[in-house]
Amino acid sequence: MNTSNAMGLDPLARALSLAAALFTATLVFAQTPAPAPTDAALEARVKALTSELRCLVCQNQTVADSTSPVANDLRDQVRTQLAAGKSEDEVKNYMTDRFGDFVLYKPRFKATTFALWAGPFIALAFAGALLVRRLRKTSAAHQAAVLTDVDRARARALLQDDANPNETKK
Amino acid sequence: MIPELGHFALVLAFFVCLASAGIAGVANLRRGVAMVEFTRNATVALFGLVLFAFVCLMIAFIKGDFSVLNVATNSNSLLPVQYRISATWGSHEGSMLLWVLMMSGWSAAVALFSKQLPDVMVTRVLVVLAVITSVFLAFTLLTSNPFERLIPAAQEGRDLNPLLQDPGMIFHPPLLYMGYVGMSVVFAFAIAALWGGKLDSTWARWSRPWTIAAWIFLTVGIALGSFWAYYELGWGGWWFWDPVENASFMPWLVATALIHSLAVTEKRGAFKAWTVLLAITAFSFSLLGTFLVRSGVITSVHAFATDPRRGVFILAFLVVIIGGSLTLYAFRAPKVNSGGRFGLLSRESFLLGNNVLLVVAAGTVALGTLYPLFTDAFGKKISIGPPYFDLVFSVIMLPLVALMGIGPLARWKEDESQSVLRRMLVPGVAAVLAFVLCATLAPRFSAMACVSFAFAAWLLCGIVDGYRDRLRHASGLTSTAAKWKQIPIAYHGMQIAHLGVVAFILGVTAVKSFEQEYDIALSVGQSKSVAGVDIKFLGVSDVPGPNYNAKVGKFSVSKEGVELRTLKPERRFYASNRAMPMTEAAIDRGLRRDIYVSLGDDLGGGSWTVRVHYKPLVNWIWLGCVIMALGGLLGALDPRYRRARQTAALKANNVVGAD
Numbered sequence: 001m002n003t004s005n006a007m008g009l010d011p012l013a014r015a016l017s018l019a020a021a022l023f024t025a026t027l028v029f030a031q032t033p034a035p036a037p038t039d040a041a042l043e044a045r046v047k048a049l050t051s052e053l054r055c056l057v058c059q060n061q062t063v064a065d066s067t068s069p070v071a072n073d074l075r076d077q078v079r080t081q082l083a084a085g086k087s088e089d090e091v092k093n094y095m096t097d098r099f100g101d102f103v104l105y106k107p108r109f110k111a112t113t114f115a116l117w118a119g120p121f122i123a124l125a126f127a128g129a130l131l132v133r134r135l136r137k138t139s140a141a142h143q144a145a146v147l148t149d150v151d152r153a154r155a156r157a158l159l160q161d162d163a164n165p166n167e168t169k170k
Numbered sequence: 171m172i173p174e175l176g177h178f179a180l181v182l183a184f185f186v187c188l189a190s191a192g193i194a195g196v197a198n199l200r201r202g203v204a205m206v207e208f209t210r211n212a213t214v215a216l217f218g219l220v221l222f223a224f225v226c227l228m229i230a231f232i233k234g235d236f237s238v239l240n241v242a243t244n245s246n247s248l249l250p251v252q253y254r255i256s257a258t259w260g261s262h263e264g265s266m267l268l269w270v271l272m273m274s275g276w277s278a279a280v281a282l283f284s285k286q287l288p289d290v291m292v293t294r295v296l297v298v299l300a301v302i303t304s305v306f307l308a309f310t311l312l313t314s315n316p317f318e319r320l321i322p323a324a325q326e327g328r329d330l331n332p333l334l335q336d337p338g339m340i341f342h343p344p345l346l347y348m349g350y351v352g353m354s355v356v357f358a359f360a361i362a363a364l365w366g367g368k369l370d371s372t373w374a375r376w377s378r379p380w381t382i383a384a385w386i387f388l389t390v391g392i393a394l395g396s397f398w399a400y401y402e403l404g405w406g407g408w409w410f411w412d413p414v415e416n417a418s419f420m421p422w423l424v425a426t427a428l429i430h431s432l433a434v435t436e437k438r439g440a441f442k443a444w445t446v447l448l449a450i451t452a453f454s455f456s457l458l459g460t461f462l463v464r465s466g467v468i469t470s471v472h473a474f475a476t477d478p479r480r481g482v483f484i485l486a487f488l489v490v491i492i493g494g495s496l497t498l499y500a501f502r503a504p505k506v507n508s509g510g511r512f513g514l515l516s517r518e519s520f521l522l523g524n525n526v527l528l529v530v531a532a533g534t535v536a537l538g539t540l541y542p543l544f545t546d547a548f549g550k551k552i553s554i555g556p557p558y559f560d561l562v563f564s565v566i567m568l569p570l571v572a573l574m575g576i577g578p579l580a581r582w583k584e585d586e587s588q589s590v591l592r593r594m595l596v597p598g599v600a601a602v603l604a605f606v607l608c609a610t611l612a613p614r615f616s617a618m619a620c621v622s623f624a625f626a627a628w629l630l631c632g633i634v635d636g637y638r639d640r641l642r643h644a645s646g647l648t649s650t651a652a653k654w655k656q657i658p659i660a661y662h663g664m665q666i667a668h669l670g671v672v673a674f675i676l677g678v679t680a681v682k683s684f685e686q687e688y689d690i691a692l693s694v695g696q697s698k699s700v701a702g703v704d705i706k707f708l709g710v711s712d713v714p715g716p717n718y719n720a721k722v723g724k725f726s727v728s729k730e731g732v733e734l735r736t737l738k739p740e741r742r743f744y745a746s747n748r749a750m751p752m753t754e755a756a757i758d759r760g761l762r763r764d765i766y767v768s769l770g771d772d773l774g775g776g777s778w779t780v781r782v783h784y785k786p787l788v789n790w791i792w793l794g795c796v797i798m799a800l801g802g803l804l805g806a807l808d809p810r811y812r813r814a815r816q817t818a819a820l821k822a823n824n825v826v827g828a829d
Contacts, residue, residue: 054553060412065405067770105555112550116541120534120562127526139514
């Protein structure tokens with residue numbers, strides 16, 4: 001019974017890994033660089049980048065969203081620099097050199113933000129491992145608890161003799 | 171005089187609360203007596219007193235009594251009456267009073283609608299609730315008295331923050347607080363169960379409707395807040411991962427996990443200890459949120475350090491509640507029979523997976539919200555915003571949606587992998603199809619959009635499959651109508667709630683991937699064409715409001731020469747705060763898309779900066795939330811389920827009586 005079960009799980013596992021592979025593939029695909037910049041493409045880049053920058057004079061608002069004069073200036077700054085051929089990272093460096101890490105809504109991956117970036121995934125892996133262990137245990141117990149005719153007879157006897165309900169097995 | 175009456179009522183409420191918790195609590199602990207009538211009456215009296223205090227504060231606001239500090243800081247003689255009413259909870263002090271009102275309201279509801287529960291259970295639940303209420307009453311009275319006098323009285327009030335002068339303010343906070351505070355009922359049921367050492371499926375059955383009720387309020391409250399932010403803030407965003415938003419989202423995530431876990435505990439007797447832990451966690455997150463929002467720690471760790479009274483109070487309570495309940499849990503939980511065996515491939519396993527993902531998601535939100543506070547404490551300021559949360563959160567949510575599609579199709583206890591695979595076939599094909607359709611038909615290719623649409627199709631197909639399965643397996647019935655009638659309402663509730671998730675995913679994805687935004691300068695007579703619609707600027711006029719002057723722009727929206735409607739975005743200059751004009755966006759709403767226009771600055775010479783957004787399917791986001799809440803409502807109202815509750819209660823009464 002156990003082996004048939006393991007065999008049965010195989011196609012499921014294969015389907016899941018295929019789905020995972022497809023998913024990863026699309027993510028990689030999404031990272032292919034944009035075509036030669038036209039005006040619209042530049043605007044899209046400006047929009048994307050300013051969506052990651054904090055408007056420092058506003059209350060929790062991105063530079064892209066804000067209409068404050070400071071944000072307008074920063075947007076123009078980003079546009080000029082990108083148009084001049086600077087990369088996104090270079091513009092971000094320019095910003096952090098002036099305003100510190102506070103300006104980035106998406107903190108960089110470094111020692112001080114290691115827990116921030118790794119935390120959710122470590123938690124997910126840990127919880128997942130715990131879950132699988134727990135499920136294995138429960139399912140082993142379940143396999144062991146599959147009722148035989150003898151068990152059934154015993155259960156019936158116990159149910160009739162309900163003097164000590166705490167000891168009845170569920 | 172009226173504020174003093176209110177203050178007095180609040181003090182009295184505190185002592186009633188203390189007496190109720192103390193007397194009934196000790197009586198139960200020492201002698202095992204259930205003083206149920208006493209606690210019931212005390213709880214209703216408590217609610218009456220807090221309501222009285224609340225009405226007193228409201229009267230002070232409506233009358234514009236500027237000799238009350240709270241009124242003088244948060245109201246103004248020009249403020250329209252509906253906003254004077256909502257200003258009652260517009261300040262920190264008022265929010266706390268609203269919190270206590272909701273808390274005592276929930277307690278009174280438990281006192282009144284728990285006739286079928288055993289006396290000892292009701293007593294314990296009410297005692298736990300009274301303890302929590304008394305702490306919050308003490309907090310309000312000692313650190314945030316809403317009735318504090320201002321002598322001499324101010325001539326004029328400073329006014330309610332103009333951002334809050336909106337119908338959203340009337341409904342959003344009460345609904346959100348209902349949900350937020352409702353977690354305390356869930357918590358009280360869990361603690362009462364641990365107290366008695368009896369964790370069983372009857373306990374799950376009793377706390378389930380309360381959990382769902384609180385969850386419904388939380389869902390609607392959060393959605394309304396998002397809807398409000400969308401039109402009020404003027405830049406078209408609907409969720410900002412702002413700490414204040416996160417504060418309500420964390421309990422929502424855990425409550426969602428809890429609803430699912432309670433279902434398993436109720437139906438299969440499994441996950442008992444885990445369910446209790448979730449109930450404790452849900453309330454802890456709701457307290458953590460209160461701490462974040464109410465202590466001022468969010469604006470800056472240093473602001474918190476300069477006036478730490480409020481923060482320290484809540485933090486201490488947070489530590490006591492979490493520490494105390496976890497200790498109780500540690501003592502009691504190992505004795506709980508884990509019960510309910512199930513196979514590796516079963517609906518139980520899928521639901522456990524759901525729980526793990528939701529809890530990790532809540533933990534992630536907590537991490538992202540608290541992390542800047544930690545680094546700030548070490549002298550390094552960083553920001554964590556939408557780009558971080560969007561990325562990490564979607565990685566956790568996609569597997570959850572995948573589970574959501576197959577979980578309801580799997581059998582309880584044990585399923586065959588072949589049959590699960592077979593059921594995954596149709597949703598799987600639908601998902602691939604949706605991906606391909608999105609990749610070929612969408613205005614521009616977006617991998618994220620196609621993946622999301624694929625998941626939505628998967629989920630939708632799973633829902634349809636679930637119904638087909640139900641109809642096929644309804645035994646002994648021939649007509650489809652009869653089979654349909656046999657499906658329990660709670661099942662419809664689940665499927666409708668999941669359908670809400672589909673609508674939500676579609677809305678979020680469409681907006682995120684295909685929205686268009688234009689920041690442009692328009693002169694009178696010029697127009698801008700967006701997504702097949704022409705928006706023509708007709709000019710700006712001055713329109714006075716009750717406590718502001720507005721510049722009202724006029725735009726005609728037309729499609730292929732046919733005028734659809736006129737949009738009138740405003741820029742309001744409030745008398746109390748002329749320096750900070752408020753933008754009031756004008757929106758042409760529709761199921762397919764919103765056209766969102768907000769008026770910017772006057773550039774001179776009849777030219778204005780204008781922001782135009784095209785937001786495809788944006789209303790599906792909130793529609794999805796409303797559908798989820800409706801599903802919850804059906805789940806809570808299942809009559810079959812209420813009958814079961816009554817018979818279970820009868821049985822439990824007998825058992826407790828025999829103890």
